[in-house]
Each structure stands twice: as C-alpha cells, then as structure tokens.
Amino acid sequence: MSAPIHECRVASLVPCVVAAVLLAACAREAAAPAKESAAVPPGVAYESHITAGGLTPPGGTLHNPHAGDAGVAKNGAQLFTTMNCDGCHGADAAGWVGPNLGDGRWHYGGSDAEVFSSIYYGRPKGMPAFGGALGAEGVWTLVTYLRSLTPPPDVPTESWQN
Secondary structure, X not given: OXXXXXXXXXXXXXXXXHHHXXXXXXXXXXXXXXXXXXXXXXXXXXXXXXXXXHOOOOOEOOOOOOOOOHHXXXXXXXXXHHOOOXXXXXHHHOOOOOOOOOOOOOOOOOOHHHHHHHHHHOEOOOEOOOHHHXXXXXXXXXXXXXXXXXXXXXXXXXXXXX
16 A cells, blocks of 8 residues: 555656756756857946056947938937927027036046947936947937037036036
C-alpha cells in the first residue's frame, strides 16, 4: 500500500522539479553580464563645462539632423504650443515662469546638443524631461525651433556665459 502513495508523491514532484530547473535556467540567462561597449561615452560632452587641467573627458556628440530647416522650425513652433511649453516659457519662448529661450542666454549651455539634453532629460528645479513623451525626433524639432529664434538686440540682464 505504501508503494502507490510513494509513486503519487514522486509523480507530483516531477512538474515542480521541471519548473524549478526552467526557472533556474532563466535566472542564469538574465544574470549574465551585459556586454558594454568601450566606444560608448559616459555622457554628452558640453562645450560650456570647465575642464580640470584643460582635459575634457570623453563624451558623445549629438548633431541636430534638422539644423536650419525652416519647415521643421515651423513645426517646432506648433509643437512648442501643443506641449504647453509656452505655459512656462511664454509665447514665442520669450520667458514667463521659465526662462526666455530666445534671447541667446543658456544656463545649461546653448549648443544644439546641450539644448537637446535639457529638453530630453529635463533639469533640476522645474524643467521636466520630455524625451519619453516626444522621443529624439520631437526634441530635435523643438531644438530647431528654439535655435531659429532671433535674439533681441538688447537684453535686460547679463548673459550666463561670458
């Protein structure tokens, strides 16, 4: 009588053992270290950063694929309003709660790559990251629009940069 009970216990353990082996195999595969490319820099190199000893650390280079394209800049103006950027930065990016984005003064750097980074990843104290909502293409469209704005001949305060 004990043999059938023993066979029943073994039969019920087989699916559990198979499941445990499969889970362990999946865990080993997930735990395998990802290959890191030595060519990938740790971040974007910013023109406005001061470097220790004059040695700039390696960084990626972003290039605006739409630089100077008036049609993309026009679409960027519409996107600026659609995404409610004017809610903080005012109409035509002239400033309101957020800073003026058309006066040529940039707290975090004014190159296309730096402006892209500010919009894509956001900045402390108020600038949300829009990269998840807009993707790189949408952010480049906004950058193209902002770079198309002509700075006024006279601004009320000094520039962040010398």
